[in-house]
Amino acid sequence: MQHSIVRTTDVKKSFQLGKHQLEVLKGISLTISTGRYISIMGPSGSGKSTLFNMIGGLDKPTSGKVFIDEVDIAQLDAYELAWLRCRKIGYIFQTFNLIPVMTALENVTLPMTFGGTGNDEAVERGMGLLKQVGLETRFSHKPSELSGGQQQRVAVARALANDPAIILADEPTGNLDLTTGEEIIDLLKQMSSDRGVTIISATHDFKMLNVSDEVIWIRDGRIDKIEKREELNISVGTIDER
Amino acid sequence: MERLPPLPLSKSIEIAYKSIKVRFFRSLITTTSLVLAVAFLCYIQVCNNLANALFLTGEPTALQALVKAGFDITPQTTAIGEDAKQQWIVVLSLLVCVVGIVNAQLMAVTERFREIGTMKCLGALDRVVLLLFLIEAAMQGFVGATTGALLGCVSGILSSLSSLGTALFDSFPLQTLLLTMLKATLTGCLLSLVGVIYPAIKAARMEPVEAMRVEQ
Ligand SMILES: Nc1ncnc2c1ncn2[C@@H]1O[C@H](COP(=O)(O)OP(=O)(O)O)[C@@H](O)[C@H]1O
Ligand SMILES: [Mg+2]
Numbered sequence: 001m002q003h004s005i006v007r008t009t010d011v012k013k014s015f016q017l018g019k020h021q022l023e024v025l026k027g028i029s030l031t032i033s034t035g036r037y038i039s040i041m042g043p044s045g046s047g048k049s050t051l052f053n054m055i056g057g058l059d060k061p062t063s064g065k066v067f068i069d070e071v072d073i074a075q076l077d078a079y080e081l082a083w084l085r086c087r088k089i090g091y092i093f094q095t096f097n098l099i100p101v102m103t104a105l106e107n108v109t110l111p112m113t114f115g116g117t118g119n120d121e122a123v124e125r126g127m128g129l130l131k132q133v134g135l136e137t138r139f140s141h142k143p144s145e146l147s148g149g150q151q152q153r154v155a156v157a158r159a160l161a162n163d164p165a166i167i168l169a170d171e172p173t174g175n176l177d178l179t180t181g182e183e184i185i186d187l188l189k190q191m192s193s194d195r196g197v198t199i200i201s202a203t204h205d206f207k208m209l210n211v212s213d214e215v216i217w218i219r220d221g222r223i224d225k226i227e228k229r230e231e232l233n234i235s236v237g238t239i240d241e242r
Numbered sequence: 243m244e245r246l247p248p249l250p251l252s253k254s255i256e257i258a259y260k261s262i263k264v265r266f267f268r269s270l271i272t273t274t275s276l277v278l279a280v281a282f283l284c285y286i287q288v289c290n291n292l293a294n295a296l297f298l299t300g301e302p303t304a305l306q307a308l309v310k311a312g313f314d315i316t317p318q319t320t321a322i323g324e325d326a327k328q329q330w331i332v333v334l335s336l337l338v339c340v341v342g343i344v345n346a347q348l349m350a351v352t353e354r355f356r357e358i359g360t361m362k363c364l365g366a367l368d369r370v371v372l373l374l375f376l377i378e379a380a381m382q383g384f385v386g387a388t389t390g391a392l393l394g395c396v397s398g399i400l401s402s403l404s405s406l407g408t409a410l411f412d413s414f415p416l417q418t419l420l421l422t423m424l425k426a427t428l429t430g431c432l433l434s435l436v437g438v439i440y441p442a443i444k445a446a447r448m449e450p451v452e453a454m455r456v457e458q
Contacts, residue, residue, distance in 0.1 A: 049454060052454075053451050053454065056363075058363065058449070058450045058451045058454070059449070059451050071243055076243055077245075078367060078368065079245035079246055079367065080243040080244070080245055082245075082246040082365045082366070082367050083243060083244050083245050083246040083365070084243065085362070085363055085364065085365045085450070086246055086364060086365025087244070087246075087365070091363045091364075093360075093453065093454060095356070097356060097357075097359075097360040097363075097453055098360075099357055099360065099361070100264075100357065101260060101261050101264035101265065101357075102260065106260075110361075110364055111364045111365060113249070113253055114246065114249060114364055114365040114366055114370075115246065115247075115365060116246070116247040158364075170454060
């Protein structure tokens with residue numbers, strides 16, 4: 001049994017909508033071991049993003065616990081939580097979320113700056129990361145001067161800035177066309193095997209199935225089933241129309 | 243779990259400076275009301291400074307010119323300063339200016355919700371976001387207030403020149419004018435900071451999940 005990097009125990013989350021209580025997560029317990037490529041699959045509205053926010057320490061569960069590296073993140077103070085978000089986890093968003101006023105390189109080095117890395121080292125490592133995602137010649141471009149796929153590549157480089165243990169990606173291909181989406185998936189897969197970083201990606205993009213070590217199917221706020229790579233190979237042929 | 247080290251001030255200043263530079267027109271809108279209010283404040287005071295300097299010479303021709311220009315001068319008058327009505331208008335204009343700044347900054351926070359949320363996901367503490375907004379406001383305040391003070395001073399001198407004549411230059415109160423400009427500039431910086439406090443707190447308290455929101 002590998003060390004578990006993320007563990008949730010009976011996580012529930014409700015939103016108050018006026019007088020109405022909407023239970024989005026209805027008790028999610030899962031264990032994710034280090035270095036795996038995990039996809040959280042489910043139809044739109046099933047609670048993937050909500051679960052993603054809980055695991056990423058961006059929102060608090062109504063009940064239940066989330067452990068990152070066996071630390072209960074509800075116990076962390078603001079500084080420790082900031083450290084977790086900065087050093088331990090890299091985030092990738094559906095809408096890329098690069099800082100519009102900063103260049104590609106500045107976007108990549110920002111988490112290093114927040115993490116206390118000096119300027120020269122940050123620039124050097126930032127250029128190295130941009131090179132890895134194939135954008136070293138675009139380092140001085142603003143996000144508005146880059147295509148969607150290129151912006152997401154910068155976002156991948158930024159997510160890797162502080163050598164995180166986990167990369168959380170919420171619909172990373174949601175705003176990309178088919179081929180660009182595939183490129184991002186390949187890039188994530190490559191980062192996962194090169195660096196041993198755990199990748200957790202919420203998606204309803206079936207292209208993700210090919211590269212996942214494990215797929216967690218969510219339906220209506222509950223875990224529907226968990227499939228391992230071996231079991232997947234059988235079903236991929238029927239789902240994947242590629 | 244480890245804790246994040248504080249962000250060096252120089253880095254915050256660098257980020258804030260870039261943010262203003264790139265959003266030049268946005269900053270211009272935020273700053274315009276400040277420029278106008280400070281210019282008005284400075285204008286009124288410079289006019290009074292000049293008139294007072296002329297008055298203090300005691301020359302009969304100077305007094306005549308002042309009366310002709312509409313200043314109330316009686317034998318009891320010892321100095322010319324703002325009258326109650328002028329003070330009222332200045333205070334009102336400064337108040338309007340602060341409201342304008344609060345409004346513009348709140349809009350800026352709303353426009354930047356995703357950016358702020360993203361920064362928090364990348365490890366920015368509340369105080370870092372707060373500080374960024376304060377530094378931006380201080381920079382805008384300084385530039386805006388200096389511009390306003392210069393504008394106000396120049397127009398004050400020109401307007402006094404046309405109403406009081408060139409006799410002005412014989413008693414030109416350079417030091418007083420510089421002091422007036424300095425005070426107006428500082429007032430402007432203060433207003434800019436006061437105006438950003440509430441919006442900045444709002445930005446700092448913003449939850450990182452805001453960054454995730456996808457427009458439907
Ligand atoms: N902040 C919120 N307030 C109220 N309802 C929310 C909020 N966030 C998500 N929801 C609801 O929770 C459900 C699941 O949302 P989400 O986790 O975004 O699903 P997915 O990412 O799988 O599409 C949806 O019905 C959505 O409307
Ligand atoms: Mg979602």
